[in-house]
Amino acid sequence: MMRKYSILLLMLPLICCMSASLGEAAVANSFSPVWRVGDHWTVKAVYRSYPDQGKWSEPVFWRYDIVERAQEGGMEYLIMEVRDREDRLKVSSRLVYRAEDLSLVRVEASKTRRGKEFVTVLACGGAAPVATEQTLTPYDTPVFPLICPSSLDFSVTKHVDQLKAVRTVRQEVRQVSGVEEMPGLSPGGDLIEVICTGKDELVFTQYWDTALPWPVYGENGNMKYWLVRE
Amino acid sequence: MRKRFYLFLTAFVLVFLGQAAPVRCSSYEAAYIPWSGWWWPFTEGGLVNGSGYNGRPAPLEKYDYVTSGVYNGPATSYGRSRYYDPGALDWEGLCFPWSAASILEEEPAHKGIYNGTRFNVGDKKGLLTAAYDGVFYNYYPIGTPEEFHRVLTDYIGSQRTPIIMDIGTDGEIWNHPVFKYETQYTQTVNRRHYTTTIRYVFDNVDPDYVGSRVLETTYSYYFDVDGEEITASGWEGESVATHPKNAREPYPYPSGTQGSNTGIDFDEVIKIVTADGDVYKGNNSFEDAATLSSGFYPLILSTRRVEDPTPGWVTDSDYFKVPMNPGDVLCVRVKALEDDQGVVLRIYDPDRRLLRETGIEGNGSGAQTVPIDVPGEFTIEISPAAQTGEEPGYELFLRQELAHQGIFVLDPSGTWANGLALLHPDGREGKTIISQMDRDGYIQAGYPVPPGVCHMVGHARTFGLSSPAKGYLLVDSDMPVLGLQAVASGNSLLLGSNMISRDNACADIFFPHFAVDSGWKTYWGLINIGEEGETVRLNAYDPSGKLLNTDTIPLAPGQKIEYDAAYTPVLSSARTMRAFTESGRESLVGYLKPYNPSTIGRCLIPVLGEWEPSLMVPHVASDDYWTTDIAVMNVGDFDSDVRFQAYNAAGEPIGIAEHRLAAKQNFAMEASELFSDVVPEEIASVRIEAGDEQPLCGVLMYGSRNGLQLAGMPLHAGGSATLCLPHLACYNGWWTGIGLLNPNDAGTDVSFSIFDQQRTLLSLTTRRLEANQRMAVTVRNLFGDELTVSAKYLKIESSDGSPVSGIYLFGSSNGFLLMGDAIGFN
Structure with a gap:
């Protein structure tokens, strides 16, 4: 499996270039957010709530903080902490990104049940889109840089006990404008749309403003979230 | 050939061993086990109507009552629209919010009293279930075996937290909290056949059930593996059709937010759910006895876990102490609220000597009335009739009957406000307590007037007397006390009177006039304020004083009755009535409430056991605006010539009228008509005298001619310095x-x-x-x-x-x- 990832990674620039050249005559648009220690922002999120699958909860506001740039094994990592703004949910996450390419490599999700804290550590492997799971804190992460337009397939490995289940996730990136494609978002300038899909399902969708550190809007199977302009 | 044989043998052994021997068997369990609870099927609507549980009040009705003062409040109203549907499918209910609550909240394992209302375990679990209607969740569809296996691994295996799974079949949805799984597989070449058993908590239990009733279901499936990678998977056997459909992970509400039922405040639910036992919990010995004063106390005998000699639960006695003085009477009533869970009532003197013991059966009641002859703290003990490890609920009705007592005969509910004024004209030492009584004579609440307060004015509700049940209020005091009540609704309805002293209670009272003509209506009321049940005889008389009807009614201690005279069978065509106790005990207090439905004027007139040959009308108001009506009854046994002497304001006699009244006959007339030869405005007072010493009683009513204002009062004989x-x-x-x-x-x-x-x-x-x-x-x-x-x-x-x-x-x-x-x- 490692070999497969390696090949994919090696081919990534080439694939991106091909997609860009085939898609539009314009200059390829490559984007990665810029995160520095001390940066922070707020994200509003809503969740599915019982009993109606189509019903969404009252909003929860999450504060994101870039708290540290750390070195480990010769690599640099950016540490992002996410907790609800009023600290009412007793749910938080510590997200570890590789500084080099902003790939999410580890999630430490913390929650409280009956007064006791439970922490889950999820290893993400990097170099593939990561969808939020096992927590309420939105951390959907595409593969950066986002190249407009592009369509890339990635192998995502999930651990099932001691086994692995591998699936393909396609990340499609394009430039968009217009509110109809950005539910819940006010009209603004051009945005980068990221759609990650699996075999039969949407993994997540995001809309990025290149001037902002987090998608202005995103959604996955369990939540919708908006960057709060403060 | 031999080589081929050995190859075949080797392959056979490998395959055989691979099929026969489980390669791996693992068991994983969450850090805690969720609790069982009822799933409140929509066809029954038990959360809003108590169906399938304890009937009314239902859990949400209790919630509304303790939070808004009415049973049919916003939580129940919402619940009626969402949790009750007789046409719902028979499997539809609240299994998901129950599952979420059972994962996220500690189990309510004890009954509790909150704001005076008893919440049983089922009430508490029902409220938690309703509160988690609308809970957040993360959703994980389960289509393939690896999705199923992965959810188990991630949540129970790795996080060690339970997860909700829908294990319904045939299109039905049955959510249950899964907290444990055991999995094993056998492998043939590259296919692993898994057998995984999940253990989950069951919801088809009595709503009051405490603990976790566990069921298990086994699923079969396979993974095709290439090394460590799953290349294909599928369900096997019955699991093809019966495998779980999805999993959901619930999350607690952020504090300050709530679920779908907008009538429910989540924090309030948690307060209710965590209220274990009663407010006096811990009062399980003489030394730890809680001090009480007059009032109504919903209580629970609490249990404690013991390990010796046999592990189990022991129900402790409750102890209360009540400070009393010689001459007081300690009145205690206890109602046992559970079937088959009787209690025993014991009262001890200040030296802890047992005075009396009363056994009370389950769902029964018992009372003790103890005259006090020594000062000190008397102890009340309530103990379980038998040790069953249960938590019997009971109600304690306690009244300290003190040296001076008064009665406010009205305590209306609804939009009526009950204004009270109390005065200790000679100053105050010791206790003064206002007790709110229901119509059956059970105390509902008590308000000890703060020490040193000699004069107080306010509404009964402001004194915590917030459970009006159309009963009455009793005032007990160590010192003489006067009072009056003003009962009002809005800005247009008012009636009131003086507080009636307990000394005015009597064995024989007369209702001297029922205003039932010309559109008037009259309510009459009777209260037995004695400590014994009474058989009360009612004699009704016609306008000529002839005995018209008789009736006999029982009046329990403290019981109050109030009827519309027009709908009282014994009063048909009657003008007056005598009520008296067969026992001769002086325990009756009565009143009249005349009013004219076509106007808004109404009044309250205490009916006292006071009759004299001479009565006085100290003030007459008779002009273009005011009228004064006088009604007099000859309560004696003989006919009498009754003389009415009118005086002007200066005290000069200005008119005389005489009427012959037969025994039990009454006479009612407006003062200006009574003295037709006198200018009405000049009539200032009237003296009424029976010529032959026959006793008289009567009432006096002042009213405005437009009918808006009306006041009434009994006639008295004399005065006071x-x-x-x-x-x-x-x-x-x-x-x-x-x-x-x-x-x-x-x-x-x-x-x-x-x-x-x-x-x-x-x-x-x-x-x-x-x-x-x-x-x-x-x-x-x-x-x-x-x-x-x-x-x-x-x-x-x-x-x-x-x-x-x-x-x-x-x-x-x-x-x-x-x-x-x-x-x-x-």
Whole structure:
């Protein structure tokens, strides 16, 4: 499996270039957010709530903080902490990104049940889109840089006990404008749309403003979230 | 050939071993086990109507009651629209919010009292279930075996937290919290056949069930593997059709937010759910006895876990102490609330000597009345009738009957406000307690008046007497106490009277007039304020005084009845009534509430066991605006010529009228008609005398001719050298009028004194009242605007000790409201 990832990674620039050249005559648009220690922002999120699958909860506001740039094994990592703004949910996450390419490599999700804290550590492997799971804190992460337009397939490995289940996730990136494609978002300038899909399902969708550190809007199977302009 | 054989043998052994021997068997369990609870099927609607549980009040009704004061409040209203649907599918209910609650919240394992209401375990679990309607969740579809296996691995195996799975089949949804799984597989070449058993908590239990009833279901599936990678998977056997459909992970609400039921405050639910036992929990010995005063106490005998000699639960006794003085009476009633869970009531003297013991069966009641002859703290013990490890609920009705008692006969509910004024005219030492009684004579609440307070005014609700059940209020005090009540609804309805002293209770009372003609209606009420049940005989008389009907009614101790005279069978065509106890015990208090439905005027008239050959009307108001009606009954056994003597304000006789009244006959007439030869405005007072010493009783009503204002009061025989009006209404659009008569043959100086709340004299003024002179004045005119604002009560005293007689009227300047009574005659 490692070999497969390696090949994919090696081919990534080439694939991106091909997609860009085939898609539009314009200059390829490559984007990665810029995160520095001390940066922070707020994200509003809503969740599915019982009993109606189509019903969404009252909003929860999450504060994101870039708290540290750390070195480990010769690599640099950016540490992002996410907790609800009023600290009412007793749910938080510590997200570890590789500084080099902003790939999410580890999630430490913390929650409280009956007064006791439970922490889950999820290893993400990097170099593939990561969808939020096992927590309420939105951390959907595409593969950066986002190249407009592009369509890339990635192998995502999930651990099932001691086994692995591998699936393909396609990340499609394009430039968009217009509110109809950005539910819940006010009209603004051009945005980068990221759609990650699996075999039969949407993994997540995001809309990025290149001037902002987090998608202005995103959604996955369990939540919708908006960057709060403060 | 041999080589081929060995190859075949090797392959056979490998395959055989691979099929026969489980390669791996693993078991994983969450850090805690969720609790079982009822799933509240929509076809029953038990959360809103108690169906399938304890009936009314249902869990949400109890919630509404403790939070908004009514059973049919917003939580129930929402629940009725969402949790009750007789046409729902028979599997539809609240399994998901129950599952979420059972994962996220500690199990409510004990009954608890919250805001005076008992919540059983099922009530608490039901409230948590309703509160988690609308809970957040993360959703994980389960289509493939690896999705199923992965959810188990991630949540129970890795996080060690339970997860909700829908294990319903045939299109039904059955969510359950899964907390444990065991998995094993056998492998043939590259296919692993898994057998995974999940253990989950079951919801088809009694709502009061405590603990976790566990079921298990086994699923079969396979993974095709290439090394460590799953290349294909599928369900096997019955699991193809019966495998779980999805999993959901619930999340607690952020504090300050709530679920779908907008009538539920989540934090309030948690307070209710965590209220274990009663507020006196821990009072399980003489030393730890909780101090009580008069009141109603919903209580629970709590349990504690013991390990020796046999592990189990033990139900402890509750202990309460009540400070008492000689001459007081300790009245205790206990209702056991559970089937088959009786209790025992014991009362001990201050030296902890057992005085009495009463066994009370499950769902039964028992009472003890203990006259007190030594001062000190008496102890009440409530113990379980048997040790079953249960938590019997019971209600304790406690009243400290003190030396001085009074009764406010009305305690209406709904939009009516019950205004009270109490005065200790001689100062205050010791206790004063106001008790709210229901119609059955059970105390509902008690309010100990703070020490040192000699005068107080307020609404019953402001004193915590917030459970009006159309009963009455009792006042117990160590010191003499006067009072009056003003019962009002809005700005147009008012009726009120003096507090009736317990000393006025009697064995024989007469209702001298039922106003039932010309559109009038009259309610009549009777209260047995004694400690024994009474058989009360009712004799109804027609307008000529003939006995018309008789009836016998039982009145339990403390019981109150109130009926519309028009719908009282015994009173059909009757004009008066006698009520008396067969026992001869002096335990009856009565009242009349006449009103005219075509107007808004109404009044309250205490009916006292007081009759004399001579009665006085100390004030007559008869002009273009006011009328004064007088009703008199000859309660004697013989006919009598009754003489009515009218006086003008100066005390000069100005008219006489005589009417012959047969025994039990009454006479009712407007004063101006009674003395047709006299100018109505000149009639100031009336003296009524039975010529042959037959006893009389009567009532007096003042009203405005437009019917809006009405006040009534009983007629009295004489007066007193000192009169006291315990409340003054002299500002904010109110006036207090006084009619005062010197019924004596000689003049006297009369002093009027007003006091503030601390019994400080604010002002004193003196007037001369000649023989039979009547004075009619407002308090404001007596003392001026400035002083009356801070004045709380009024004393009237004659200088030479001769008795004077008076009435008061409280009226609103807008011409709608009026009430009144005799001054200081109770």
